[in-house]
Amino acid sequence: MGGVSRRDSLMDNFRVALEECGLKDLGFVGSPFTWSNRRAPPNLIEERLDRCVGNMEWREIFRDVTVTHLPFWRSDHIPILLNIAEIGGRQWEGKRPFHYQRSWVEKEGCLESIQAAWKASNGCNIMTRMVNNLGSCARQLQQWNKDNRRRLNENILLKKKELFCLSGTSGLVVWNRCRVVERELDNLLNDEETLWRQHSRVGWMKKGDPNT
Known part of the structure; x- marks a missing residue:
């Protein structure tokens, strides 16, 4: 064309x-x-x-x-x-250990999740409450992180679908919209790459490599 x-x-x-x-x-x-x-x-x-x-x-x-x-x-x-074939996703067995990531504190909703978990726990003495608080925080943050990853994947999929729908059509308005969606997709993929880098670092640390 x-x-x-x-x-x-x-x-x-x-x-x-x-x-x-x-x-x-x-x-x-x-x-x-x-x-x-x-x-x-x-x-x-x-x-x-x-x-x-x-x-x-x-x-x-x-x-x-x-x-x-x-x-x-x-x-x-x-x-x-x-x-040419359907490949089933790998299913992980067992419970994954909790790993706190420093970048979480910069994300929306992290501090609120910690505060809510800290207030919800109780115990007979200070040490019991401390242990309960830490466990509650870990569970809250794991759920918060899982929700964030799901939303990130959904947003990436939506942007890719929009680009797919726009492809094959012409016009200046469509061309400009494609450039906007590409920039938005870049930002989302950068966030995804950051998550994978952090996940990779955790894996190396578990194997005893300082990853420096």
Whole structure:
């Protein structure tokens, strides 16, 4: 879409190679374009340059295949997802130990969770109350952290879905909205990366590595 039309002769060698190897286009779901110059309309150019192909033997083995064009994001080429099997998520067994993370105190709701837990516990003496308070705080913070992670994952998914819905459409308003959503998604993914770095550090510390 847009730009100067490319001569069919430039693609002849590519078509011949596909035919000689018996490779067929696997189709796709999503935006029809896989490449964009990422310029604002009316200078926007989009084309389908990338695709998934397979020969007869491969398609006999993998009959139920889905190719999805994911949204443009920080690149002139889109990511393409080839789904050939369902992979079940790993289920963790046992109770995970509690690890407090310093960055939590900067997040909204952390101090409120601690204060609520500290007030709720009781005991016959000071030491009993202290132990109960610490246990209550740990449970509250674990639940608060779990809720935060869930909201973060939901927000990331929503932004990716919005980019997916916007892909394949044109216009300056849509282009500007895509840039806004990309920035919002960047911030969310930075938060997610921070969580994974902290999780990685905890893992190394458990194995005795100071991770310095």
